[in-house]
Amino acid sequence: MAQKPTIPKGTRDFSPVETMRRQYIFDTIKRVFRLYGFAPLETPSMENLSTLMGKYGEEGDKLLFKILNSGDYAAGLTDGEVRTASKICEKGLRYDLTVPFARYVVQHQGELAFPFKRYQMQPVWRADRPQKGRYREFYQCDVDVIGTRSLLCEAELVEIVERVFRALGIRVVLKMNNRKILYGIAEVIGHADKMTDITVAIDKLDKIGLENVQAELRERGLEQEAIDRLQPILELAGTNEEKLNALRTILASSETGLEGVEELAKVFEFTAAAGVGLPLELDLSLARGLNYYTGAIFEVKALDFAIGSISGGGRYDDLTGIFGLPNLSGVGISFGADRIYDVLLGLGLFPEELNCSTRVFLANLGEAEQAASLRLLRALRDAEIPAELYPEPAKMKKQMEYANRRGIPYVVIVGSQELEEEAATVKNMRTGEQRRVPFADLATALL
Amino acid sequence: MAQKPTIPKGTRDFSPVETMRRQYIFDTIKRVFRLYGFAPLETPSMENLSTLMGKYGEEGDKLLFKILNSGDYAAGLTDGEVRTASKICEKGLRYDLTVPFARYVVQHQGELAFPFKRYQMQPVWRADRPQKGRYREFYQCDVDVIGTRSLLCEAELVEIVERVFRALGIRVVLKMNNRKILYGIAEVIGHADKMTDITVAIDKLDKIGLENVQAELRERGLEQEAIDRLQPILELAGTNEEKLNALRTILASSETGLEGVEELAKVFEFTAAAGVGLPLELDLSLARGLNYYTGAIFEVKALDFAIGSISGGGRYDDLTGIFGLPNLSGVGISFGADRIYDVLLGLGLFPEELNCSTRVFLANLGEAEQAASLRLLRALRDAEIPAELYPEPAKMKKQMEYANRRGIPYVVIVGSQELEEEAATVKNMRTGEQRRVPFADLATALL
Numbered sequence: 001m002a003q004k005p006t007i008p009k010g011t012r013d014f015s016p017v018e019t020m021r022r023q024y025i026f027d028t029i030k031r032v033f034r035l036y037g038f039a040p041l042e043t044p045s046m047e048n049l050s051t052l053m054g055k056y057g058e059e060g061d062k063l064l065f066k067i068l069n070s071g072d073y074a075a076g077l078t079d080g081e082v083r084t085a086s087k088i089c090e091k092g093l094r095y096d097l098t099v100p101f102a103r104y105v106v107q108h109q110g111e112l113a114f115p116f117k118r119y120q121m122q123p124v125w126r127a128d129r130p131q132k133g134r135y136r137e138f139y140q141c142d143v144d145v146i147g148t149r150s151l152l153c154e155a156e157l158v159e160i161v162e163r164v165f166r167a168l169g170i171r172v173v174l175k176m177n178n179r180k181i182l183y184g185i186a187e188v189i190g191h192a193d194k195m196t197d198i199t200v201a202i203d204k205l206d207k208i209g210l211e212n213v214q215a216e217l218r219e220r221g222l223e224q225e226a227i228d229r230l231q232p233i234l235e236l237a238g239t240n241e242e243k244l245n246a247l248r249t250i251l252a253s254s255e256t257g258l259e260g261v262e263e264l265a266k267v268f269e270f271t272a273a274a275g276v277g278l279p280l281e282l283d284l285s286l287a288r289g290l291n292y293y294t295g296a297i298f299e300v301k302a303l304d305f306a307i308g309s310i311s312g313g314g315r316y317d318d319l320t321g322i323f324g325l326p327n328l329s330g331v332g333i334s335f336g337a338d339r340i341y342d343v344l345l346g347l348g349l350f351p352e353e354l355n356c357s358t359r360v361f362l363a364n365l366g367e368a369e370q371a372a373s374l375r376l377l378r379a380l381r382d383a384e385i386p387a388e389l390y391p392e393p394a395k396m397k398k399q400m401e402y403a404n405r406r407g408i409p410y411v412v413i414v415g416s417q418e419l420e421e422e423a424a425t426v427k428n429m430r431t432g433e434q435r436r437v438p439f440a441d442l443a444t445a446l447l
Numbered sequence: 448m449a450q451k452p453t454i455p456k457g458t459r460d461f462s463p464v465e466t467m468r469r470q471y472i473f474d475t476i477k478r479v480f481r482l483y484g485f486a487p488l489e490t491p492s493m494e495n496l497s498t499l500m501g502k503y504g505e506e507g508d509k510l511l512f513k514i515l516n517s518g519d520y521a522a523g524l525t526d527g528e529v530r531t532a533s534k535i536c537e538k539g540l541r542y543d544l545t546v547p548f549a550r551y552v553v554q555h556q557g558e559l560a561f562p563f564k565r566y567q568m569q570p571v572w573r574a575d576r577p578q579k580g581r582y583r584e585f586y587q588c589d590v591d592v593i594g595t596r597s598l599l600c601e602a603e604l605v606e607i608v609e610r611v612f613r614a615l616g617i618r619v620v621l622k623m624n625n626r627k628i629l630y631g632i633a634e635v636i637g638h639a640d641k642m643t644d645i646t647v648a649i650d651k652l653d654k655i656g657l658e659n660v661q662a663e664l665r666e667r668g669l670e671q672e673a674i675d676r677l678q679p680i681l682e683l684a685g686t687n688e689e690k691l692n693a694l695r696t697i698l699a700s701s702e703t704g705l706e707g708v709e710e711l712a713k714v715f716e717f718t719a720a721a722g723v724g725l726p727l728e729l730d731l732s733l734a735r736g737l738n739y740y741t742g743a744i745f746e747v748k749a750l751d752f753a754i755g756s757i758s759g760g761g762r763y764d765d766l767t768g769i770f771g772l773p774n775l776s777g778v779g780i781s782f783g784a785d786r787i788y789d790v791l792l793g794l795g796l797f798p799e800e801l802n803c804s805t806r807v808f809l810a811n812l813g814e815a816e817q818a819a820s821l822r823l824l825r826a827l828r829d830a831e832i833p834a835e836l837y838p839e840p841a842k843m844k845k846q847m848e849y850a851n852r853r854g855i856p857y858v859v860i861v862g863s864q865e866l867e868e869e870a871a872t873v874k875n876m877r878t879g880e881q882r883r884v885p886f887a888d889l890a891t892a893l894l
Contacts, residue, residue, distance in 0.1 A: 003771070004553065004554055004770075004771070005495070005497075005498050005550045005553055005554055005770050006495065006554065007490070007491050007493075007494065007495065007498075007550075007554075008491065008493050008494070008495055008537075008538050011491035011492075011493055012491060013488075013489070013490050013491065013551055013554075013555070014488065014489040014490075015488070015555070015558070016486030016487055016488060016565065017486075019486075019487040019488060019489050020486070020487060022489075023487065034804060034833050035828045035831065035832075035833050035834070036828070036833070036834075036835065037804060037805035037808075037833055037834060037835030038804065039463030039464075039466075039467070039804035039805075040463055040466040040467060040470065040804070041460075041461065041462070041463060041466060042460070042461040042466050042469075043454070043460050043461075044454050044455065044458035044459060044460065044584055045458075045492065045540075045570065045572070045584055046454075046455050046458055046572075046583075046584065047454065047455070048452070048453065048454065048455055050452075051452050051454075062517075062518075063517075065514050065515075065517065066514070066515040067512050067513070067514055067515070067540075068512075068513040068514070068515055068532055068535075068536055070509075070510075070512065070574035071509075071574075073532065074529075074530045079526035079529070079530075082521075082526070082529050082530055083521045083526075083529055085515055085520065088515075089515055090455075091455050093492075093514075103452045103454075104460055106451065106452055107451055107452055107453065107454075107460075108460070108462070111462070113848075113849050113852035113853050114849075115838055117835070118463065123492065125492070125493075127517035127518075136493075137491055137492055137493065145838070148838045148839060150838030150839045152817075152821075152836065152838045152839075153838055159825075163828075270821065273818050273821050273822070274821045274822070274824070274825050275822070275825055323451075323452050324450070324451070357481060357484060357485065357486035357487070358484035358486075361484075370599075371720050374599075374717065374720050374721045375720070375721070375722070377721070378606075378721050378722055381482045381483070381610075384482065385482075386481050386482050386483070386484055387482070387483075387484060388483065388484030388564070389599065391562055391592070391595045391597030391599045391600055392595060392596075392597045392599075401560075402560050402561075405560035406560050
């Protein structure tokens with residue numbers, strides 16, 4: 001066992017500083033979720049495979065981490081059966097927080113007060129090929145309200161986005177669209193049946209440009225006339241209101257499309273009424289892949305840092321239908337903690353105090369000094385100041401090195417002279433400044 | 448899929464109220480850990496099986512949850528190989544937080560400042576047979592310092608125990624012993640080789656009584672003379688100081704035993720110097736099963752609620768040796784969140800405010816009222832008061848029922864008259880009392 005141990009690829013250890021920074025993100029998001037009346041929910045890491053399979057498409061099924069049945073897992077099975085994981089595994093690790101949420105709502109429907117507002121912040125696991133920025137274990141931070149069609153909920157999610165990123169200091173734009181508008185567009189160009197093809201192609205507008213999108217649409221079976229009718233829609237510009245007005249004309253013949261337009265208009269009205277200052281942008285190229293969305297869709301982009309979307313979500317009309325409880329409409333949004341971390345790090349926005357878990361370090365100069373230090377230490381902690389004493393009388397250089405490596409901002413020295421004067425030497429490690437503080441005033445001085 | 452979905456046996460969903468209560472426990476423990484300069488660490492849920500296997504004994508190996516390799520897991524393997532999990536699984540779920548901690552310290556030894564003080568609060572998984580109070584997924588809350596033999600660390604853990612349970616309002620006793628004393632006892636009765644047998648038997652003193660312990664010792668191969676010599680030791684009574692003094696005589700011929708006595712005496716001296724008020728009890732029958740302990744051992748019991756130990760730990764001299772880094776001494780303690788939960792619930796000690804995530808509920812009486820409510824809502828949230836508005840204008844009865852089921856303490860009503868007077872009706876749901884509060888004062892009144 002002389003070889004250094006490792007961890008599975010695609011997984012991560014989080015060092016103290018990384019963990020503190022992550023906790024800061026989680027705590028900030030949680031605090032905002034709580035302000036809006038969302039209550040926390042936690043579900044098990046393992047779900048029955050019957051709950052997970054078939055919910056994420058064929059590709060998703062392959063990305064589930066399956067857990068080997070415990071005990072004599074292959075007992076009584078033929079070799080063939082052992083080779084099909086279906087018989088030797090009955091449980092899998094959570095792939096997202098949405099399916100467990102739907103499962104929970106159906107299982108506990110009798111105990112819940114609807115609309116049910118919940119948030120959930122837990123890790124999920126995907127057997128994806130690991131690469132930069134893509135991990136096999138990562139956290140999701142989801143907030144959803146289920147059991148109401150009220151568009152106030154969409155507006156509330158916009159407010160939550162505003163408040164979270166304001167608290168974190170990240171400037172963002174929230175892009176919105178509505179699946180009904182996308183359906184309406186497909187309908188008015190005569191291809192209601194090709195809505196998915198059209199949205200998949202439109203989704204790439206930003207990346208590959210109009211010409212390539214048009215080429216892709218041709219490949220996907222759209223005739224030139226339909227493509228020509230789509231072009232002015234894709235090129236719609238102006239304020240949200242101007243876009244909505246243009247869409248009212250363009251989608252005049254699509255009942256569903258007009259519904260989508262009025263839904264968006266209402267959400268903009270509510271957010272304006274609530275005084276939301278966040279930049280909101282109606283973006284017709286926003287499609288979002290997940291096919292359970294049926295109404296509003298959202299995506300949040302950082303304005304000052306190049307990275308994909310850092311938050312996204314939408315309304316779904318039948319999430320719990322897969323578990324036998326139809327017609328329960330909900331809307332939710334998910335915050336991408338890993339990308340938010342990268343943005344905060346890249347822009348230098350993590351608060352300074354997250355660099356160290358300890359505020360005050362007491363050097364240890366020997367037995368007699370130690371007894372006094374123990375009492376000072378207790379007073380500091382009673383004042384809620386994170387403090388520690390070096391556990392043994394070691395060379396001063398070694399102790400200062402330790403305090404430095406830990407990034408501790410204040411060092412307190414109690415030597416024989418300090419003992420006599422009943423006053424400690426306090427050194428500010430940032431400025432190098434030193435001063436004497438009477439023992440009795442130490443906690444107050446370091447608050 | 449009409450059948451109600453379920454979760455794997457031995458796992459749990461945590462409802463909003465349960466999750467809030469659990470978070471309260473975790474937050475309280477975390478706050479204390481931080482006060483003592485411990486920094487958070489997080490490790491992946493999955494570890495390589497090579498990291499986990501052989502660390503928990505033969506029985507432990509069987510209780511590991513193994514994860515099926517992803518992709519074509521059985522490709523190129525013979526049927527026999529597929530039937531031995533070793534070839535189809537390379538990863539397992541974390542069984543405890545101690546082995547991943549040791550693995551982390553060895554893997555990152557170059558980056559760490561020693562002594563390394565870390566806490567870790569994450570779930571662990573065991574394929575144990577589920578039963579009352581025993582789950583297959585549960586949290587551990589561990590705090591350890593590694594890289595120093597200083598007994599100040601033991602004293603600090605005692606302080607942490609005191610502060611955590613004082614914050615939670617649970618009266619406890621902390622029982623302490625030292626593995627070196629147990630070795631010394633085995634040595635002086637002439638059976639240094641039988642230390643494990645003796646401690647296993649002694650450990651049952653509380654449960655089965657002296658006579659049965661003696662019978663078990665005979666079965667385990669101790670002759671009557673040795674048993675007779677053991678009896679007065681087991682019956683030692685008096686204060687900790689009296690016990691220590693008696694042990695100094697009894698263990699006079701055992702160098703290791705005396706070392707254990709002086710270690711304990713030092714810990715008591717440090718805790719007295721720091722002003723610890725927690726009842727500390729030297730308990731010679733305390734053995735603790737885990738065989739990596741080599742010095743102090745601790746166990747915490749609730750005084751007012753019958754349940755096993757709610758916290759425990761000890762010093763280990765060679766935890767990282769299994770990964771090739773010998774001679775790194777450490778000491779740690781683990782808090783049992785599930786049992787602490789049961790104690791708090793049983794004694795009615797959870798704070799009232801954990802029963803509800805929302806403090807203020809605004810009834811929704813229609814479109815015009817809604818606009819005013821949205822502004823009030825924003826003001827409440829700006830004042831950090833968790834608040835929500837019913838998302839649609841529904842019957843008052845339905846809305847009040849919702850507020851009641853959610854346990855929300857304050858209901859705010861804004862109807863046409865309130866709109867006119869620019870003052871809301873505020874109802875205290877506990878007392879039933881109602882009053883009018885000007886819109887502008889609402890947040891202040893409800894703080």
